[in-house]
Amino acid sequence: MIITLKDGSKKEYESPMSVLEIASDISAGLGRMACAGEVDGEVVDLRTVIEKDCELNILTFDNSEEGKAAFRHTASHVLAQAVKRLYPDAKCAIGPSIENGFYYDFDMPSLNREDLDKIEKEMKKVIKENHKLEYFTLPREEAIKLMKEKDEPYKVELIEDLPEDAIISFYKQGDFTDLCAGPHLMSTKAIKAFKLISSSGAYWRGNEKNKMLTRIYGTAYTKKADLEERLAYLENIKNRDHNKLGREMELFTTVDVIGQGLPLLMPKGQKIIQTMQRWIEDLEDNEWGYVRTKTPLMAKSDLYKLSGHWDHYKDGMFVLGDEEKDKEVMALRPMTCPFQYFVYKNSQKSYRDLPIRYGETSTLFRNEDSGEMHGLTRVRQFTISEGHLIVRPDQMVEEFKGCMALAKHCLTTLGLEEDVTYHLSKWDPDNKEKYIGEPEVWEETQQHIRNILTELDIDFVEDVGEAAFYGPKVDINAKNVYGKEDTMITIQWDALLAEQFDMYYIDQNGDKVRPYIIHRTSIGCYERTLAWLIEKYEGLFPTWLCPEQVRILPISEKYMDYAKKVEKECKANGIQVTVDGRSEKIGYKIREARLNKVPYMLVVGAKEEEEGKVSVRSRYLGDEGAKDLQVFIDDICKEIRTKEIRKIEVEN
Numbered sequence: 001m002i003i004t005l006k007d008g009s010k011k012e013y014e015s016p017m018s019v020l021e022i023a024s025d026i027s028a029g030l031g032r033m034a035c036a037g038e039v040d041g042e043v044v045d046l047r048t049v050i051e052k053d054c055e056l057n058i059l060t061f062d063n064s065e066e067g068k069a070a071f072r073h074t075a076s077h078v079l080a081q082a083v084k085r086l087y088p089d090a091k092c093a094i095g096p097s098i099e100n101g102f103y104y105d106f107d108m109p110s111l112n113r114e115d116l117d118k119i120e121k122e123m124k125k126v127i128k129e130n131h132k133l134e135y136f137t138l139p140r141e142e143a144i145k146l147m148k149e150k151d152e153p154y155k156v157e158l159i160e161d162l163p164e165d166a167i168i169s170f171y172k173q174g175d176f177t178d179l180c181a182g183p184h185l186m187s188t189k190a191i192k193a194f195k196l197i198s199s200s201g202a203y204w205r206g207n208e209k210n211k212m213l214t215r216i217y218g219t220a221y222t223k224k225a226d227l228e229e230r231l232a233y234l235e236n237i238k239n240r241d242h243n244k245l246g247r248e249m250e251l252f253t254t255v256d257v258i259g260q261g262l263p264l265l266m267p268k269g270q271k272i273i274q275t276m277q278r279w280i281e282d283l284e285d286n287e288w289g290y291v292r293t294k295t296p297l298m299a300k301s302d303l304y305k306l307s308g309h310w311d312h313y314k315d316g317m318f319v320l321g322d323e324e325k326d327k328e329v330m331a332l333r334p335m336t337c338p339f340q341y342f343v344y345k346n347s348q349k350s351y352r353d354l355p356i357r358y359g360e361t362s363t364l365f366r367n368e369d370s371g372e373m374h375g376l377t378r379v380r381q382f383t384i385s386e387g388h389l390i391v392r393p394d395q396m397v398e399e400f401k402g403c404m405a406l407a408k409h410c411l412t413t414l415g416l417e418e419d420v421t422y423h424l425s426k427w428d429p430d431n432k433e434k435y436i437g438e439p440e441v442w443e444e445t446q447q448h449i450r451n452i453l454t455e456l457d458i459d460f461v462e463d464v465g466e467a468a469f470y471g472p473k474v475d476i477n478a479k480n481v482y483g484k485e486d487t488m489i490t491i492q493w494d495a496l497l498a499e500q501f502d503m504y505y506i507d508q509n510g511d512k513v514r515p516y517i518i519h520r521t522s523i524g525c526y527e528r529t530l531a532w533l534i535e536k537y538e539g540l541f542p543t544w545l546c547p548e549q550v551r552i553l554p555i556s557e558k559y560m561d562y563a564k565k566v567e568k569e570c571k572a573n574g575i576q577v578t579v580d581g582r583s584e585k586i587g588y589k590i591r592e593a594r595l596n597k598v599p600y601m602l603v604v605g606a607k608e609e610e611e612g613k614v615s616v617r618s619r620y621l622g623d624e625g626a627k628d629l630q631v632f633i634d635d636i637c638k639e640i641r642t643k644e645i646r647k648i649e650v651e652n
Helices: 019-026 028-033 065-086 113-128 140-149 153-161 224-240 242-248 267-287 301-307 337-344 393-414 429-434 439-455 526-537 557-572 586-595 606-611 629-642
Strands: 002-005 010-012 034-039 042-044 054-060 101-107 134-137 169-173 176-179 193-203 212-221 290-292 298-300 330-332 356-365 381-391 420-426 460-464 473-479 485-494 516-525 550-554 577-579 600-604 613-618 622-628
Touching: 010 019, 019 028, 019 034, 019 054, 028 034, 028 054, 034 065, 054 065, 065 101, 065 113, 065 169, 065 176, 065 193, 065 212, 113 193, 140 153, 140 176, 153 176, 193 224, 212 224, 224 242, 242 526, 267 290, 267 356, 267 381, 267 393, 267 516, 267 526, 298 301, 301 330, 301 337, 337 356, 337 381, 381 393, 381 526, 393 439, 393 473, 393 485, 393 516, 420 439, 429 439, 439 473, 439 485, 485 526, 516 526, 550 557, 550 586, 557 577, 557 600, 557 606, 557 629, 586 600, 600 606, 606 613, 606 622, 613 629, 622 629
Parallel strands: 002 054, 290 356, 420 460, 550 577, 550 600
Antiparallel strands: 002 010, 034 042, 034 054, 101 212, 134 169, 169 176, 193 212, 298 330, 356 381, 381 516, 420 473, 473 485, 485 516, 600 613, 613 622
C-alpha cells in the first residue's frame, strides 16, 4: 500500500501498519510526538491500522488542534482515574477536550481549591505509573453490563442513547475504564505539564431539569514553559474579569438575600450606564428618527398568549399567579414588542406615516437558569435599548440596513467594533413546532437578511435553530475574557406578528395592509455592555464614560479654596469632578487616583493659584505640565463631546 504524506511524499508498505508505526518509521521523534492521525481527512486514533492506499497526516500537539485535543482528552481520563481513586463513590459523566483545555463532569459533592490540589497530586501518580491506554469494543448488552457493574449510571444512559449500529468503544488504563470514542495517546506518561483550573456546577447534558454535576476544568501542555505561560495568561484575564474588577471598582455588587441575577449598580456603575443611556436616547431620537414610549413592566397572560410568548417562551418568564386558581394571571415582561404594538394600534395609520420607529429604554425580566448567572452578563432583570420599527414591506430592507448602521455606529463609538462577530440566526426546519409561520416565509426572510449582510460586506456565520420563534435575526456577538460568547446586539426580521395583533395601515388604494416589524437593539443590554467595557478597557474607560473624569489634588489645605474654584468651573462645564482634600502627601493622592483609574489629575498649589493654571497628570501622557484652567476645560470638553478614545502612551 502507498501512503501519501502531508508534504506530498510517499511511503510504501507491504503489510498493514498502524498510524503510530508509520509515524515512528518516518522518524523516531515524530513517533514520540504523535497524538493522533488524519486518514483521508478523518481524525483517527494512533492505534488505527491502515490497510490500503490513503493520504495520512500525523497530528502532533504543536501542528494541529486535533493533536492538542487528543492530548488533553487523555489528560481528562487521567483526571477521572484520579478522582475515582480519591472519591470511589463519584460517578463519571463526560470528559471532553475543549479549547485550551479539558473538563470532566462527575456526580459528586462540590470541590474547593484544596480538593483540586489533592486531585492534582493523585494525577501525578497516575502519570508516573505510565499506564498504557488499551482500546476495545463491546456489543451493546455487554457494554451496558460492564458499566452497570462499575456502577456508572451516566455511562449506561449514554450507551442506551447510541444508535443501534454504533461502535461502542472503551479505553482502559490501569484500574480505570471509560466509555470513549477517542482518540487518545498511547500512555499516561506523555502528559508532561497540567493544571486543574477550577470547578463549577454543570447540569447533566446541559438541561436544567437534570441533576447538577460537579465539573472540573483543567489544561495540559507538552512543555512546562507553555503551561506557565498559559497560567499567567489566565491570571491576567481573571484580573480583567468584570465580575472581579467591577466589584473592586465598586461599580456593582450582589447580595444573597436579594437574589441571583439581580445585581445592585453602585453610584459609579450607574453613572456609566446613565451616560450611555442618555447618549443612546438622544442619538436615536435626534439623529435616527425614533419616537419614545414608556410601557408597563407587566401584563396579563392574555397579552403573551396573543403574541405567542405564552406558548413559546413561558418557561423563561416570571409568572405572577396560577391559571388554575387565580382569575387573572400576570407576568413580568421579557420584551417590549407586544406593548409597543398597541401604541401603534391606538390610531389608524396611513402608508405615509410609515416607517414609525419606536424606542424605549426597557427594563425586562427573564427567568434565567441559576447555573447560568454571572456578574452583569447573565441576569434576571436588565435594561435594554429596545426598539421596534413598523414599516411597509417595500421599506423593510432599507430600514434593516439602517438598524445595522446604527448598531455599527454604537460599536465604533464604544471602541468595540473589532471585537464582534455577526451571525444569521435561522429557524430549524426539523423542529417546526418551535416557530410560527410557514416554511416559505422563513426561507424568504432569511434570504433577505443573507443578501443584506452580503451587500454590506459583513462576514457572518449561519446558526440553525437560533432564530426567535417569529423570525430570523442578526445576532452581533462578543466573547468575554474566558472566551464565552454572548449576544450583545440583535436585529430581527418579523413578517408574522402583525397578523396576530391585527396591525395594519391604509395603503394608497385605501386597502388595509399588514406592516412588517423590525425588533432591534442599538447598544443591547446596558448591564452586559458595561461588563464588556470593563473587560475591554480593564476599567480604564474612555474619558466620556468615566464616572469620575477629573480629580483635583491640592498640595495642602491652604489651596482648598482654589481647588473648589477649579471644581466649580469643571462642574459648570459638565465634567465629572471630585476634590481630594485629605491631609495626605501629594504622591499618595496621585497613586490612589491612578488605582481608582481616574483619567485626569489636576495638582494645584501656590503657583497654579497665582497663575490661574492647573498641573495636569493623565493616564494618557503622564505629566502633561501646567495648563491654563480654561485650556484644560476646553480640551477635556472636546474629548468628552467627540467621545474620543485616547491611546494610553505611558505605563500606569
